[in-house]
Amino acid sequence: MNCTEAQEKFADLLDGRLPEGGTADVRAHLASCPDCQRQYSSLAQTLAALDALPAAKPGPGLRKNFYAMLEEEKNSAASVAAAAARHRQAHRAVLWRWILAPLGAGALALGGFFAGTRYAPAPAMDAATKQEIASLRQRVDSVGQLVGMSLLQQRSTSERLQTVLATVDQKNPDQRMISNLIGALALDPSTNVRLSALDALYPHADQAFVRSGVLATLPREQNPLVQVAMIDFLVAARDREAVPELEKIVRNETIDRVVRDAARRGLAQL
Amino acid sequence: MPVITAYPEIRVDSTPFVVKSAPDAVDPATDTLTDHELMIAVRDGDLGALGELFERHHGPLYGFLVKLTNQRTAAEDIAQTVFQRMLKYRHTYRDDGSFTAWMYHLGRRCAADHFRKHNAAPAATDPASLQDHADDAPHAGDRAATRDDHALLHSALGRLDRDDREVLLLSRFQELSFAEIAAILECSVGAAKVRAHRALRELRDTYFRLQKEKPSLS
């Protein structure tokens, strides 16, 4: 090994992290070459001096500023998340209202609604909203199917009830069946059918779609028994998004006292 | 036709169903987590975990920045910006990332931005400003000499190109591999090694020249 070759290996020799295997011949050269020894030792000396430089300590301001900045970011992250949640909730509620509002007008209007004119021109929408509406439209179609089956064909209450109860036995009812249950909860004239539909929805309370459906149906419901059952459902499902609606019920003195008490109890639990 | 007169009893309490609730906030003692795990937690929304990372790393980062910039105030500003950017860009932290490498990568970028914004190169060495550095010379009599030696080396460091200074300082952090240094500098491992060694030779030459020029500094 000549001097040039040896000096090319100095980097490896000086870097403590590298394996020592390949450095034996450099060491051998160093032992016999005073010139390379000088070179090597000056580099090693420089590195030692560099490593020995005292570490400067930051002043207290750095820590103070860091934690102030962290707090600020935490707050803004929390408020962004809250705003997004509010937006999603408002968004869903609006969509459901848009879907359900025409349904209350009676069987004839319903027929027309589902026959063709059901889709009112929607307000300006972004792509995500359009997609959401498209998927809700599919659900409305299945709601329409239920309506067609129950209301328009005048089947008896007990038969409609059997239809609803049949879904309870299904281990994994599909999305369409769940939409049917929400449709029954929203539309069926029989208290028994609506209550059974709600009962059948319990196993699916972990789906945001189901909770928002029940929540959207709550203001339409007139029967205190069903209202209380819906409130219990939302509270059991821990749906924080029900809070504004429950607060509205508590404040509304025209609503049955039993219902307002249930809403107040529910608010305490949410 | 069956006539159902009573609707089924609603068994709120006994109906089995699972409501997916948010998992209980798990708060394991953060000091048992690796840097990488902490940064993943930050990325996933647990911003508080950055506090532990700050405590672990702001000292070495600041030390690096002081040597890089030769300015204590600038080093504090830049270190602050580094942690700010960790928050701002936390979503870009990768599952296969190395926290330390990422931190020095940000440090390097922030330093470059700092000097671009202030339209100034790192200050030429001002040994006087470094006199207040703590030094660990065990004997009072050695202190002045050691301090002068540090000042000389600072001075020599200050005369390197910033790129050379950067790669040399990074190569002396034992916690960084050359693969990580190469990633920080966005070059190959081989190039990082060559640059580090070339920078060391530069520093050596300047350091020894200054020693000869200023024998009477003490």
Ligand SMILES: [Zn+2]
């Ligand atoms: Zn030689």
